[in-house]
Amino acid sequence: MIISHLRAFIKFKGDSFLLPSQNPLSSSRFSPHAALLASLLHSNSFSNNGDRPLSRYQKVANLDDAFNLFDEMTQRRPLPSVVKFNQLLNAVAKMNHFSCSLDLFKQMCLIGVPVNEYSMSIAIKCCCQMSRTNDGFALLASCFRRAVVPNVYIFSTLLDGLVIEDRILEAENFFKKLIKQKLCEPDVVMYSTMIKGLCKFGNNDIAIGLLRLMDERGCKPNVVIYSTIIDSLCKDKLIEDAFKLFKEMVFAKGIQPDVITYNSLIHGLCNLCRWDEVSKLLKEMEEDLRISPDLHTFSILVDALCKEGRVDEAEAVIDIMVERRVVPDIVTYNTLIDGYCLRGEMTKARTLFDSLTSKGFVPNVVTYSSLLNGYCRSLKIEEAMHLFHEMTRKGLKPCIVTYSTMLQGLFRVGRCGAARKFFDEMQAQGLIPDECTYGIILDGFCNNHQVEEALSLFHLVA
DNA sequence: TTAGGGTTAG
DSSP states (O other): OHHHHHHHHHHHHHTTTSOGGGOTTOOSOOOHHHHHHHHHHHHHTTOOOOOOOOOTTTOOOSHHHHHHHHHHHHHSSSOOOHHHHHHHHHHHHHTTOHHHHHHHHHHHHHHTOOOOHHHHHHHHHHHHHTTOHHHHHHHHHHHHHTTOOOOHHHHHHHHHHHHHTTOHHHHHHHHHHHHHTTSOOOOHHHHHHHHHHHHHTTOHHHHHHHHHHHHHTTOOOOHHHHHHHHHHHHHTTOHHHHHHHHHIIIIISOOOOOHHHHHHHHHHHHHTTOHHHHHHHHHIIIIITOOOOOHHHHHHHHHHHHHTTOHHHHHHHHHHHHHTTOOOOHHHHHHHHHHHHHTTOHHHHHHHHHHTTTTTOOOOHHHHHHHHHHHHHTTOHHHHHHHHHHHHHTTOOOOHHHHHHHHHHHHHTTOHHHHHHHHHHHHHTTOOOOHHHHHHHHHHHHHTTOHHHHHHHHHHHO
């Protein structure tokens, strides 16, 4: 159903000058809902946002270029404006080199560049993205010394840092304090950050309450806010509530959904195996709204089909992706490898794994863990061990899932001693066992008639 | 001229 729908749409795209209702492949006529959706979409989609060409400071391609440019800037007299420094700082942060960006910020301060609220917010974001939100707050304190007045950008970034670190109570208190003490008026981004935090901790109802409140306070919710809550409801399998909110967003509020909104809904339906509705939604987004599925959409479909054991169809989806010039990424391939592994098709999994390099991909910790899991499930523990050592040799750091997978495999073949060693090694690496790890260990010892060992571990935990 | 939020894999 999904495959045939996606195939049909390739042909449909070829005739895209036709209105959906005129297209012979479109099974239903344009519904009033679809017409409204389409009018919403087309009314805003061609606005010019006035993009300027990027400056040389924003265009740096790699770290070396960034450092060279920074050095050159610091030699100039007079010094370039803080704007140029900020652009470079941000470009480095965008490359996910947060620590380097922070170093550049510190150097800016040392050489006397008059840093402003833009520089501060970039530096604070770097701290937060590295889970060093406390350092971000230290920078906030330094704003006062530097005569920089913190604004809603800076506060939102810090709030997001608390959410990233799962410090939800502190996030809530910080948010309330900002409002109560009138330190800033929250805008749509700050509300969305708070709502994301609430959703992350399962407080969907409070998140919806905040959505109502922001509206009452005159801050209009947008597609990001709605999509955040819709996604959370979908993840909690509250799909009817998600669709209710989706309809409210589109029909009552006149906010157009985008591909991210649809991806969340499609994912939610996939998790419930409601395939007919997945097809319907794909059709609606493509034919009525002209929103093309993207890499995420395809990865969600590939993953869902693999989990259902429908690996052949998952392969077909990847073929369709390629035909539509959506380039699969490592996530797509990891999903497929996992699909083969779950079906015990280790030769296929291995062949795909081995072909990744020639496709231009570097296997990551998830790729290795998936393949390891396949070997462990097939009781090919030596192959799993070999792969484990290969990944560490290549400089990949096994994570808690990798270790847990190995532990499960070792217990399956009765190698409790080796499992214990892995468990100790894992802790020596600074990895903290999670509930899943303990479950595997307890099961493993018990199934191998070493209840005492299991109990001793349990007492250790308790 | 420069800064903040939502979707995918083990």
